[in-house]
Amino acid sequence: MSKTAEVINGKDLSHELKMEMKQEVAQLEKEGIVPHLTVVLVGEDPASKSYVSGKQKACTETGMSSDLIKLDETVTEEELLKLIDKLNHDNHVHGILVQLPLPKHIAEQKVIEAIDPSKDVDGFHPVSIGRMMIGEDTFLPCTPYGIITMLKSKNIEISGKHAVIVGRSNIVGKPVGQLLLNENATVTYCHSRTKNLREFTKSADILVVAVGKPHVINGEDVKEGAVVIDVGVNRIEDGSLTGDVDFDSAKEKASYITPVPKGVGPMTITMLLKNTIKAAKELNRK
């Protein structure tokens, strides 16, 4: 009989990291630097609003400053690009985050590419992604960065392990695979066209699930002793949040597992703060 998995609590780890960052921010303040994040929110999507308020609350907790620019759903692409240009040139702003998704009439990629890479605290700009691919110092995308930080917090060996990523989005699946590759994992990507998904997931030492569908993975899909990282944040009928992994069955097989909520989500916000501090330090070094 195997024992159940150890839960990696992203909320607790986030709290620890935020306490460390708070000290660093206090030190920077003595040097006259207050790291500042500007968040741009277009429209009234309730989920986006809730994520954005989480980001602002976390800034306050660590002594950083932030502001929120709310734009109407009907804002034009041109107006949004103009705002980004203004923020790029505002020395008081260290990090710029445009909350995704954007309304359909705005080309998301164009907006991402308009952000000055030195303020790209989301790590979504092609320059940041390119630097990450070749292993240069850069802003790492927050969710993948949070996942690697969670693995390292438990001293989980990555080198030589088979990492299987389910999902290949530009913001989660693809970059988390790249970061695991940078840590010398052997990486397999699965997606909606993958045949025999379970054959792959069952061979994973580290299984990362970022699909956006409740419980697409359960204990039967998991190898005994695997590390299971659940990125999915799905709101279900009763209003509660659930992951892409059936936690109860998967935890009987896994050695480590992340819950939803209190798993990867809080870490995403914490890494955003880390990137904003990095941006502030680098801007002031120039």
Ligand SMILES: NC(=O)C1=CN([C@@H]2O[C@H](COP(=O)(O)OP(=O)(O)OC[C@H]3O[C@@H](n4cnc5c(N)ncnc54)[C@H](OP(=O)(O)O)[C@@H]3O)[C@@H](O)[C@H]2O)C=CC1
């Ligand atoms: N915790 C956090 O901080 C964050 C959580 N999320 C959450 O993570 C989840 C994924 O987000 P995101 O990457 O943006 O989502 P996307 O919708 O952009 O990507 C989903 C991926 O899953 C694949 N997929 C869909 N259905 C299946 C299936 N049945 N089997 C295998 N693969 C499948 C798709 O394949 P294909 O490419 O072929 O279409 C695609 O690559 C969502 O629940 C989102 O809310 C996202 C960002 C941050």
Ligand SMILES: Nc1nc(=O)c2c([nH]1)NC[C@@H]1CN(c3ccc(C(=O)N[C@@H](CCC(=O)O)C(=O)O)cc3)C=[N+]21
């Ligand atoms: N430009 C941009 N950058 C992003 O990083 C970004 C984005 N757009 N669009 C949406 C996704 C999603 N995302 C989450 C962040 C925190 C939680 C989080 O903290 N979740 C809590 C629960 C929060 C709740 O209760 O609602 C948890 O899992 O415990 C979840 C999801 C960031 N995203």
